[in-house]
Amino acid sequence: MKKGWIVLKELLRGGWITARHFSVNMWYHTLRLLGFRTKRRGAVTFQYPEEAKPLAPRHKSLHRLLRRENGLPQCVACMMCATVCPSECIFIEAAETDDSEVQKYPASFVIDLNRCCFCGFCVEACPVDAIRMDTDEIRLSSTTRRGLEYPLDRLLG
Amino acid sequence: MTDVLILLVKIVLALTWTMLLALLLTWVERKESAVMQDRIGANRASVFGLRAFGLFQPFADAIKMIFKEDFQPAFSARLLHTLAPFLSFFCVAVTVVAVPFGDTIRLGGRVITLQVADVNAALLFVLAMLGLGIYGILISGWASNSRFALLGSLRGAAQLISYEVALGLSLVGLIMVFPSLRLSEIVRFQGGLLFGFLPKWGIFLQPLGFAVFFLAALAETKRVPFDLPEGESEIIGFFTEYGGLKWGLFMMTDFLEVIVVSCLAATLFFGGWQVPWLGAGGFRFPWGGAWALPAWLVTALQVLSFNLKVVFFCWLQVLIRWTYPRFRYDQVMDFGWKFLVPAGAVNILATGLVLVLK
Numbered sequence: 001m002k003k004g005w006i007v008l009k010e011l012l013r014g015g016w017i018t019a020r021h022f023s024v025n026m027w028y029h030t031l032r033l034l035g036f037r038t039k040r041r042g043a044v045t046f047q048y049p050e051e052a053k054p055l056a057p058r059h060k061s062l063h064r065l066l067r068r069e070n071g072l073p074q075c076v077a078c079m080m081c082a083t084v085c086p087s088e089c090i091f092i093e094a095a096e097t098d099d100s101e102v103q104k105y106p107a108s109f110v111i112d113l114n115r116c117c118f119c120g121f122c123v124e125a126c127p128v129d130a131i132r133m134d135t136d137e138i139r140l141s142s143t144t145r146r147g148l149e150y151p152l153d154r155l156l157g
Numbered sequence: 158m159t160d161v162l163i164l165l166v167k168i169v170l171a172l173t174w175t176m177l178l179a180l181l182l183t184w185v186e187r188k189e190s191a192v193m194q195d196r197i198g199a200n201r202a203s204v205f206g207l208r209a210f211g212l213f214q215p216f217a218d219a220i221k222m223i224f225k226e227d228f229q230p231a232f233s234a235r236l237l238h239t240l241a242p243f244l245s246f247f248c249v250a251v252t253v254v255a256v257p258f259g260d261t262i263r264l265g266g267r268v269i270t271l272q273v274a275d276v277n278a279a280l281l282f283v284l285a286m287l288g289l290g291i292y293g294i295l296i297s298g299w300a301s302n303s304r305f306a307l308l309g310s311l312r313g314a315a316q317l318i319s320y321e322v323a324l325g326l327s328l329v330g331l332i333m334v335f336p337s338l339r340l341s342e343i344v345r346f347q348g349g350l351l352f353g354f355l356p357k358w359g360i361f362l363q364p365l366g367f368a369v370f371f372l373a374a375l376a377e378t379k380r381v382p383f384d385l386p387e388g389e390s391e392i393i394g395f396f397t398e399y400g401g402l403k404w405g406l407f408m409m410t411d412f413l414e415v416i417v418v419s420c421l422a423a424t425l426f427f428g429g430w431q432v433p434w435l436g437a438g439g440f441r442f443p444w445g446g447a448w449a450l451p452a453w454l455v456t457a458l459q460v461l462s463f464n465l466k467v468v469f470f471c472w473l474q475v476l477i478r479w480t481y482p483r484f485r486y487d488q489v490m491d492f493g494w495k496f497l498v499p500a501g502a503v504n505i506l507a508t509g510l511v512l513v514l515k
Contacts, residue, residue: 004496011481014480014481015476015477015480015481017480018193018476018479018480019476021192021193021194021195022189022192022193022476025192025193025195026192029192042192042195042197043191043192043195043196043197044195044196045195045196045197047197
């Protein structure tokens with residue numbers, strides 16, 4: 001008998017919870033439909049293609065290479081990122097420059113996004129802060145493999 | 158001749174009302190469950206860029222189902238396999254004829270009842286038709302020649318027959334209180350007042366009866382807390398071997414059952430088309446005071462009231478369907494035989510006692 005009452009109580013409580021969710025959400029949906037700006041939304045859904053979900057401040061997205069003030073890449077082709085990369089997807093060909101401060105620069109710098117696992121180790125490893133993963137670009141797709149091999153000019157943006 | 162014409166129009170209107178409501182109910186089910194769960198729900202189906210809150214989704218679904226292959230398993234009993242969904246659908250859809258949508262209207266010197274057929278024993282007719290719906294389930298499971306379908310149909314038959322008992326018992330008390338089995342008479346009777354202010358609705362006369370009726374009727378609809386015949390996650394159900402529009406008919410049957418249960422709950426326990434204190438001439442409040450209304454407005458209010466009640470019960474059933482997890486099979490049987498049937502019997506005894514003492 002007592003068990004029955006507990007079951008009944010919990011059933012009613014469950015129904016109350018869902019009914020409350022329904023009415024509260026419906027209230028905000030209606031308010032927004034009528035054009036009132038409410039702080040709260042009726043649903044937690046993001047209507048993705050039209051409405052992008054805000055990315056977290058610490059997110060990792062497509063890589064970019066930074067430039068110096070004179071426009072050359074910040075990178076000094078030290079190979080730290082290529083060495084640390086667990087997917088081995090960074091390919092750098094170093095070349096010499098006249099600038100004695102810099103000495104080396106990347107003649108070619110390819111990131112193969114087909115293999116990249118977006119761990120961010122390259123950003124951590126870079127001693128001169130030349131590579132970052134903060135472009136907010138997460139929709140990476142291509143119909144060819146070549147399309148996801150990002151060379152220097154695409155990485156410099 | 159004119160009578161036949163009027164009857165035809167009424168049939169078409171009633172069927173349209175039911176089918177439209179069933180179609181809308183698929184949308185309501187999606188949207189309501191979504192809103193309950195902090196989601197948005199289907200809203201992408203659009204016609205020329207007009208989305209209208211996903212209202213086109215049922216039509217998109219219908220188009221999809223119409224163009225699907227009409228598949229029949231190789232070892233099925235062809236005729237029965239085809240017959241089952243129609244039988245299932247017909248038995249539920251036909252109950253709508255007995256439902257009174259409103260009081261009578263006068264049109265060109267004629268008195269037209271807003272009800273397709275004022276069946277003499279409408280209550281029994283509805284129960285019988287809902288009971289016959291079991292055949293659709295049984296046949297579909299047997300004719301499919303599939304173990305899963307057979308399991309589902311056997312579960313369905315056992316469950317529906319068990320709850321039919323409780324459903325019948327819950328209505329016996331109602332029959333004792335109300336003067337007739339005619340649904341129109343029952344609704345008219347509920348226009349009276351209890352203690353001078355309370356509308357004489359079935360819920361106030363038979364609270365326990367309503368509880369038993371509603372729970373048994375929920376089980377009759379075979380939807381989630383009682384969806385053993387379907388058992389989506391284990392045996393897919395008695396319609397395992399159906400596809401396309403035949404499966405669609407089974408799905409429509411489910412929604413129609415929800416509507417019929419809502420209609421019955423509204424008609425038997427919530428005064429049907431009665432609006433509290435609204436009579437033929439307008440409102441007459443128990444605290445004194447009246448508000449005269451023209452006849453057409455009274456009728457419109459009554460029809461609206463009936464529709465609102467039905468919609469409310471549909472809403473409630475969808476809420477229940479998306480709130481509670483499924484019963485185990487032994488729990489379903491326990492609940493039906495050890496709780497609902499005794500409760501129905503107690504209700505009959507209590508009603509008899511009150512009637513004798515009065």
